[in-house]
Amino acid sequence: MLTKMFKKTPLAWRQLMKEKTRLLVAVAGITFADMLMFIQMGFESALFDAAIKPHRSLQADLVLINPQFQTLFSVKSFSRERMYQALGYEGVESVSPVYIGTGQWRNPETRQDRAILVWGIDPAKSAFAIPEIQQNINQIKQLNQVLFDQAGRPEYGAVGDIFKKTNNFQTELNSISVNVKGVFSNGASFAADGNVITSDSTFLRLFPERKPDRIEVGLITLKPGVDAEKVRSQLAANLPNDVRVLTPEGFAQTEREYWATGTGIGFIFGMGVGVGFIVGIVIVYQILYSDVSDHLPEYATLKAMGYTDRYLLVALIQEALLLALFGYLPAYIFSFGLYQLTYAATMLPIAMKLDRAINVFILTVIMCSVSGAIAMRKLRSADPADVF
Incomplete structure (x- = not known):
């Protein structure tokens, strides 16, 4: 019964659309975090690809x-x-x-x-x-x-x-x-x-x-x-x-391994991706926490009507995943453009790659899901007795 009601009432979607200013702020924050990860991964890959480009160009078996x-x-x-x-x-x-x-x-x-x-x-x-x-x-x-x-x-x-x-x-x-x-x-x-x-x-x-x-x-x-x-x-x-x-590729990987692990370059770029991930978690958590806090009486009413914490958690996670999607798409587009500008200015072999796009999307989903799970702690405090 609850499933049918949930299908008829897209709770997560309506909550996001109700506060459009808050939604834009959340999307902007996630976009920024995703772009930070895209830029760090892109620069790291481009610099490594530039370092091993001569190796891969060797005409030999x-x-x-x-x-x-x-x-x-x-x-x-x-x-x-x-x-x-x-x-x-x-x-x-x-x-x-x-x-x-x-x-x-x-x-x-x-x-x-x-x-x-x-x-x-x-x-x-x-x-x-x-x-x-x-x-x-x-x-x-x-x-x-x-x-x-x-x-x-x-x-x-x-x-x-x-x-x-x-x-x-x-x-x-x-x-x-x-x-x-x-x-x-x-x-x-x-x-x-x-x-x-x-x-x-x-x-x-x-x-x-x-x-x-x-x-x-x-x-x-x-x-x-x-x-x-x-x-x-x-x-x-x-x-x-x-x-x-x-092999020429093995030769190239020897060079890449040196710069990735023999220097601090790999660590620095990895830290940049980590910072972007953490920034995204904080931004999404703040948005979801504020949303839950503002609608705590409504959540308590749903509990009084028989809705379980599991149902409300699913709605909150869906809200987080919608935010992930809304923030990822502009980040992908903007990062694609930044890659083109960087290539034109520096000639670094930087370009959007499918595996990087997938990795950032997965990180974005995890980032938003973790934020939703943390915000659920506030949701659990919604007591039906508070309504009466």
């Missing part, structure tokens, strides 16, 4: 790295001989070395130097699955020719714009004159504000202290149809323990 390699910010090298040893295993088609170092790029306008990540690759084989790099790979075969990351920090100079207009850009890298022969887009990250790609020969000239037989990454290309995991296991079991065999 497997990679070799030093076991102590944690981040591009502080690279570790290993013997190039290990890469050629891998070439002798069945299923391996080719190998290619990659040198990584931090150089000083000079802005020709300001004459100021700024650190930039330099990648030295074999120009006979593109190490990156980035179309702009593959199209211009032949341009770096000659000494002192480089490809420049136009999505890097503007402090490097208007390299991309000038090159597109004049098809020429000359500056200094590690005090050596270099010519930009093409541009590509990767973007800044934790490890570097920008990137430069050049040939292995030019790299060794830019870094004369580096030994040619010490590389940072060994790229392994397998023959078509070969099981990558099987070959990876064989190489890991048989190569000396001074190298580690990973």
Whole structure:
């Protein structure tokens, strides 16, 4: 009987609609809390994605790295001989070395130097699955020719714009004159504000202290149809323990793990999400508590009529869930717009993802449900005797 009456009388809906000003305040509070969670999660994901973007762009089936390699910010090298040893295993088609170092790029306008990540690759084989790099790979075969990351920090100079207009850009890298022969887009990250790609020969000239037989990454290309995991296991079991065999994604996760757990960055963003969650609980609780307090005589009357605490709790939880829905929708829309603005201003790979949208919605439902459950304590104090 009570169920039928409840269906005929949407108590939660009517209570919310009665006080429209209070409803708007509650929705604004939940929207703010949700946006805080969206922004924290979005920035964390974007910064991590930017940090591992070069790793995921590597054109290889497997990679070799030093076991102590944690981040591009502080690279570790290993013997190039290990890469050629891998070439002798069945299923391996080719190998290619990659040198990584931090150089000083000079802005020709300001004459100021700024650190930039330099990648030295074999120009006979593109190490990156980035179309702009593959199209211009032949341009770096000659000494002192480089490809420049136009999505890097503007402090490097208007390299991309000038090159597109004049098809020429000359500056200094590690005090050596270099010519930009093409541009590509990767973007800044934790490890570097920008990137430069050049040939292995030019790299060794830019870094004369580096030994040619010490590389940072060994790229392994397998023959078509070969099981990558099987070959990876064989190489890991048989190569000396001074190298580690990973897939490009595994290599990327090594970098991500460093920034997520090896620094305070993951904790800071996690705290931001937690603060947003707590703020939402407080806001929703205050709204529901005030609503219950203002209608305490009415709740007592319902109890006197035979309605149970369970029925009233369900109504209160439904009210909380409606608030969750009303607050989540504008937060999703506003956050989507903020992501687009952030991407346009910073070139960070920030975008709305389905799993993040679902996670924030679940957190919003939990946040509002917890608030409703806490506010129920006030509802239980509604005594039918107070009405008479």
